[in-house]
Amino acid sequence: MKKRLCILLTCTMLLFGLMAGCGGRQDTAASKxxxxxxxxxxxxxxxxxxxxxxxxxxxxxxxxxxxxxxxxxxxxxxxxxxxxxxxxxxxxxxxxxxxxxxxxxxxxxxxxxxxxxxxxxxxxxxxxxxxxxxxxxxxxxxxxxxxCIPNQQAEIFVNWLLKNAGKKFFLIGCDFVYPKVENKLAKTYLQKGGGSVVGEEYVPYGSTDFSSVLNKIKTSDPDLIYSELTGDSNVAFYKQYSAYGLKAPIASLTTNETVLKSIGISAAKNSYICVDYFKNVKNxxxxxxxxxxxxxxxxxxxxxxxxxxxxxxxxxxxxxxxxxxxxxxxxxxxxxxxxxxxxxxxxxxxxxxxxxxxxxYCRIGKVDEKGEINVIYESKNPIAPKP
Amino acid sequence: MPFNEVNSMDSFLALLLNGLNSSALILLAALGMVIICGLMNVINLAHGELIMVGAYTAFSVTQVAGLSFAVAVPAAFVVSAAVGAAMELLVIRKLTGRPAETMLATFGISVVLQQVTNLIFGAQSQYVAIPIEGNLSAGRVVIPYYNIFTILFAAAVSAGTVLLLKKTRFGKRVRAITQNRTMAECLGINSARIDTLTFAFGCGLAGMAGALAAPVKSVSPFMGGPYLVSSFMTSVVGGIASFFGTAVGSLLVGESTALLGGVSNDVFASILVFLLIIAVIRFKPEGLFAKERR
Structure with a gap:
């Protein structure tokens, strides 16, 4: 039985070798x-x-x-x-x-x-x-x-939020390049779209204590939080935000399906996320x-x-x-x-x-009661990048 | 200057209470470090990772095993204490009297603990449900019930620790060794055993801090770093081996971060707090409440 298998395998390999030899002029390069x-x-x-x-x-x-x-x-x-x-x-x-x-x-x-x-x-x-x-x-x-880059994500997101979620934005991010550039862009989009910035805060990278930031959010009474927090800071922010009973939805450019699991449904529900792909995309x-x-x-x-x-x-x-x-x-x-x-x-x-x-494509998702992301906006066509 | 005024008494009070909550977590985290450092003169750079072990224990107990948070806190103490005891018996003990090597070894252990956790649970952060939901609000001031619980819990644990050290035979021995190791040994105290127990106890406290932080912070393999820094700052400011100093130090660090963060921003606040601490150790190198040591 084993012998027969061996013969079969050898034959197959020979056959493949032959085919490769026929196909290319340099047979070594073609199979490497x-x-x-x-x-x-x-x-x-x-x-x-x-x-x-x-x-x-x-x-x-x-x-x-x-x-x-x-x-x-x-x-x-x-x-x-x-x-x-x-x-x-x-x-x-x-x-x-x-x-x-x-x-x-x-x-x-x-x-x-x-x-x-x-x-x-x-x-x-x-x-x-x-x-x-x-x-x-x-x-x-x-x-x-x-x-994706800002014109395929943030620009569309900010304008959509202005139309559907509110005008007064509170910007928050970790203190490094990406959030600062994104927030600067968000401010120009807001200016064009007739929105306003009621607060802008950065926390040290990896910081998980948001007590003073939450206090400022409460005082400035925004319609929504626009966030580029990442990693541990991001998870801790959602949790503490909800523990303090704050209600304005969080709109994030960085949260994803796996992060949502660690935030938990009660703290994550009703928040918005804008990226190019969600697990729940239908095709x-x-x-x-x-x-x-x-x-x-x-x-x-x-x-x-x-x-x-x-x-x-x-x-x-x-x-x-x-x-x-x-x-x-x-x-x-x-x-x-x-x-x-x-x-x-x-x-x-x-x-x-x-x-x-x-x-x-640009897609916006909203987290529902079960912790799933519902895709509530999807661009009709792929959006051309303008770096 | 990045300053804005705090516009009312309400929001000042809110900041103060927020600061108290941060202080409570810092106190819990720092307590273990101070005990270990005071007794054994060991700076444990894996302290943050023992907090992480506690947080992962809370995750395993509540989310994987499905038990209550009330089980998770003592479980976190036991697991972190066990890891601490193993560390002491296998590594720290062999390096007595070589502080630089000990520091390096504990740093190595911290990396090992991070990567082992990463291998077992993955790099993503884990979910721990908040055990007490809801909040108390009066006007603009909002305090989540869980924060009140944290503050009371930290106070109770600190009081318990002080009682343990002041009122029990074990505590007396610990204090004797802290004051004069050679003399205590001459008087028949088994210092090796006390070392192991104390190290395990300090690590257990760190584990509890981790379990308590888990529902409101992030539980991930690399979460330990910031805790190590704030524990270390607290023990330096308060004076190594002084519990009263640790309490004041944690209040100082927690409140100044919260208040300065309130009037300016968190990045600026963290810089100011570091400057403050440098100023303290410049003029009081032994910390604010250092005990005289022989």
Missing amino acids: PIKIGVLYSLSGVTSVSEKQLYDGTKLAIEEINRNGGINGRKIETVFADYASDPARAADKARKLVLDDKVTAIIGTCSSSARKAVKPVVERYRSLLIYPQSYEGQEQSKNIVYVG PVNRKFVETYAQKIRDGTEPTYAVMGGYNGALFLAGALKKAKNPEDTQQVIAAFRGLKIDSPSGTISIDGGNNHTNL
């Missing part, structure tokens, strides 16, 4: 896997976000390889963990490009990590696919940006994706917009590798990104021809 770098932190302070990006990327690459890879060639990933340290991200990126000779890198999460890797990929004319939403105001021909591609996620990632987390960023990034990269004549020539791969379109769980989305950012 294509190497890409995966650069995320699974340790350190940003690991909560980056684990999601990592899971998304991992799921996408498994799927691509299961479905025949890049024109018959598998994708081989070289993983590097930079432990939430931007300087180390730059080192690891250099190593991936020079020593491991990867065609492209997918990774980094915070803007500071991306900004540290940017000169590396520019200098060695390599390619970084950046999967996270960020504050915009950057372009590089060696970086493809897959997450067949997403239904299948949510199933796969539940099977493969068994750690109590949910698919989030960050998971989707990591996933979309890898799908786009696979698309570009397929389109490029020589998928090991990074310059050809970069060129192949222009106008590239994929069918993603977040809809049919594409890379913008000029600025290397992505045409993405």
